[in-house]
Amino acid sequence: MKVAILGGGSWATALVKILSESEVKIQWWMKNRESVKHIENLGNNPKYLTSVKINPKKVKPSSDIKAVIEGAEIVILAVPAAFIKEILITLPRNIFDKKIIVSSIKGMIPGENILVSEFIEKTFLVPPDRVCVICGPCHAEEIALEKKSYLTIAGKSEKVGRKIADLFDCRFVKTSYVDDLYGTEYCAVMKNIIAIGCGIVHGLSYGDNFQAVLVSNAMQEIKRFLDAIYPMERDLNSSAYLGDLLVTTYSQFSRNRTLGNMVGRGYSVKSAQMEMNMVAEGYWAVKSIWEINKKYQVEMPITNAVYHVIYEKISPAVEIRILEDILS
Numbered sequence: 001m002k003v004a005i006l007g008g009g010s011w012a013t014a015l016v017k018i019l020s021e022s023e024v025k026i027q028w029w030m031k032n033r034e035s036v037k038h039i040e041n042l043g044n045n046p047k048y049l050t051s052v053k054i055n056p057k058k059v060k061p062s063s064d065i066k067a068v069i070e071g072a073e074i075v076i077l078a079v080p081a082a083f084i085k086e087i088l089i090t091l092p093r094n095i096f097d098k099k100i101i102v103s104s105i106k107g108m109i110p111g112e113n114i115l116v117s118e119f120i121e122k123t124f125l126v127p128p129d130r131v132c133v134i135c136g137p138c139h140a141e142e143i144a145l146e147k148k149s150y151l152t153i154a155g156k157s158e159k160v161g162r163k164i165a166d167l168f169d170c171r172f173v174k175t176s177y178v179d180d181l182y183g184t185e186y187c188a189v190m191k192n193i194i195a196i197g198c199g200i201v202h203g204l205s206y207g208d209n210f211q212a213v214l215v216s217n218a219m220q221e222i223k224r225f226l227d228a229i230y231p232m233e234r235d236l237n238s239s240a241y242l243g244d245l246l247v248t249t250y251s252q253f254s255r256n257r258t259l260g261n262m263v264g265r266g267y268s269v270k271s272a273q274m275e276m277n278m279v280a281e282g283y284w285a286v287k288s289i290w291e292i293n294k295k296y297q298v299e300m301p302i303t304n305a306v307y308h309v310i311y312e313k314i315s316p317a318v319e320i321r322i323l324e325d326i327l328s
Contacts (some may be wrong), residue, residue, distance in 0.1 A: 002027060003167070004068045006087070007078030008035055010048040010278060011104060014140035015078055016059055017052050021170035026059045029068040031087075036061045048278075049144045066091060074100045074164070076134075080279040081107025081116055088123070096124045102153075102164055104134040106188040107281035108288040115185045128181065129157035132164050135184045135240040137247035138173075139254070146172040152240035153177050154184040176239075182230045184240050187222055190289060190303070191245040192282030194218040195256035197306045198249040200316050202257070203264020210324075214302065215249050217327045221300050225289070228296045256282040263309060264316050286310055301326045 008030030
């Protein structure tokens with residue numbers, strides 16, 4: 001089986017490592033040609049998770065995106081949501097015909113305010129039963145260390161979803177399948193927003209007690225939003241939802257928490273982004289969710305607070321002080 005992975009960051013590198021445990025051929029696209037050459041010559045990504053050894057017998061890096069996609073049966077998207085449209089839009093509309101598309105992107109298309117799965121379905125006419133998403137809880141840094149991790153594959157088709165789950169199951173990753181394609185994807189988007197909020201309160205020197213209240217209220221906020229935008233029976237206490245939220249809000253590896261922490265400590269959003277070496281998807285996600293909620297009018301005080309801080313430049317201290325009186 002031939003699998004294509006699009007993206008050159010830490011998560012793409014972690015996915016390459018996981019898939020290298022299976023009997024597959026991996027075609028790995030990354031935009032940076034120097035990184036491609038480095039991997040070919042030295043066997044590791046020069047910018048992200050540099051300790052991960054790339055198996056040249058299984059992995060072929062390339063900067064030719066069309067060739068990488070055309071030669072694969074399964075295409076895995078691991079590019080930040082803000083850039084995926086720019087990368088794919090010039091490709092032929094039939095490029096994904098008869099292929100399974102797997103999004104590991106936990107963000108939304110800025111400006112269009114749609115999920116990555118929806119963008120693929122609408123732009124390239126891919127049937128929903130050939131689209132899956134990868135959910136956590138799972139950080140790339142722990143994959144690099146081969147720490148026990150769990151992934152949930154969500155999709156409309158159980159046959160396709162379990163096929164992808166089996167593909168990612170290995171000695172240090174356990175996988176499962178759920179049928180909530182859009183709900184898990186929305187939850188993954190929103191947990192990044194909540195992580196920014198948790199980072200802000202940490203940067204303002206609030207303690208664990210307040211953060212616990214913030215996260216428990218966030219789960220209720222996510223439920224209200226999911227029930228409004230995509231209602232179905234789902235267990236939000238499972239790892240694909242609550243687990244992913246917890247690891248993103250508490251972990252030292254969370255880039256969204258890191259962004260929020262820097263803003264809470266007094267950095268401007270722009271300066272914090274410049275200092276970070278990785279993309280925090282929550283920056284774009286909070287604007288998309290805020291704009292979508294204009295229609296649904298769901299009660300979302302945490303999302304609103306993060307939006308006010310990130311986009312309206314309201315004082316973090318002021319916004320969190322308001323939250324103190326709302327949360328319970």
